[in-house]
Amino acid sequence: MxxxxxxxxxxxxxxxxxxxxEREEExxxxxxVEMRTNFLECAQTDSIVDTIDYTHVAQICxxxxxxxxxxxxETFAYEAVHALMEEFAPISVKVSLKKxxxxxxxxxxxxELELFK
Numbered sequence: 001m002x003x004x005x006x007x008x009x010x011x012x013x014x015x016x017x018x019x020x021x022e023r024e025e026e027x028x029x030x031x032x033v034e035m036r037t038n039f040l041e042c043a044q045t046d047s048i049v050d051t052i053d054y055t056h057v058a059q060i061c062x063x064x065x066x067x068x069x070x071x072x073x074e075t076f077a078y079e080a081v082h083a084l085m086e087e088f089a090p091i092s093v094k095v096s097l098k099k100x101x102x103x104x105x106x107x108x109x110x111x112e113l114e115l116f117k
Contacts (some may be wrong), residue, residue, distance in 0.1 A: 001038065001039050001040045001043065002036055002037070002038060002039065002091065003037065003038075003039035004034055004036050004037075005034075005035045005037060005051070005052045005054055005057070006033065006034045006035070007032060007033040007054055007058060008031070008032055008113050009030045009031070009032060009098075010030070010031040010033070010058050010061070010063050011028055011029075011030060011033070012028070012029045012030075012061065012065045012076060013026040013027070013028055013029075014026055014027065014029060014066055014069070014070075014077065015027075015064065015069040016029055016039070016064040016069070016070045016071075016073065016099065017099075017102075018070065018071045023069070026066065027099070027100075027101060028101075029065065029073075029076075029097055029098065029099055030097070030098040030100065030102060030108070031061055031080075031095070031097060032059075032094075032095070032096035032097075032098075032110070033057055033061065033080075033084065033093070033094070033095055034089040034092075034093070034094040034096075035084065035088065035090040035092070035093050035094075036053055036082070036090055036092045036093075037051070037056075037088070037090040037091055038054055041052070042055070042063075043090070045056075047085050048085065050114065052085055052090065052117050056057065056087070056089075057084060059083075060080070060084060060087060060096075061083075061095065063103050064076065064079055064080055064083060073097045073099060073109065073111035074106075074111050074113070075098075076097060076111075077095045077097055077111050077112070077113040078113060080095045081093045081095050081113050081114070081115040082115065085115055085117070089117070090117070091116070092114060092116045093110070093114065093115050094113070094115075095112040095113050095114075096110060096111070096113075097110065097111050097112075097114040098110050
């Protein structure tokens with residue numbers, strides 16, 4: 001029985017950007033994560049140890065953002081999907097990152113990356 005665990009618009013404040021002005025102060029990045037996994041065991045045991053703990057998912061991504069000061073959203077997305085796949089071994093992981101202040105006339109710049117087992 002496959003299901004999806006999702007984080008929506010998790011706020012991370014970090015240094016992320018290729019331009020010099022983006023390297024001076026932290027900015028808000030919105031993180032979306034979608035992980036497809038098997039729910040059969042956790043549905044039967046009702047135990048967090050048998051599923052993907054979304055607080056751990058958020059911590060992994062937040063730690064990546066704070067450990068490295070990425071120049072590109074693409075690099076952050078790449079490292080996040082690989083770290084999540086390695087930690088949880090889900091069927092698939094999709095990471096979407098939104099940088100709201102990237103362009104004055106756009107709502108956000110968005111990068112999305114998906115990795116399958």
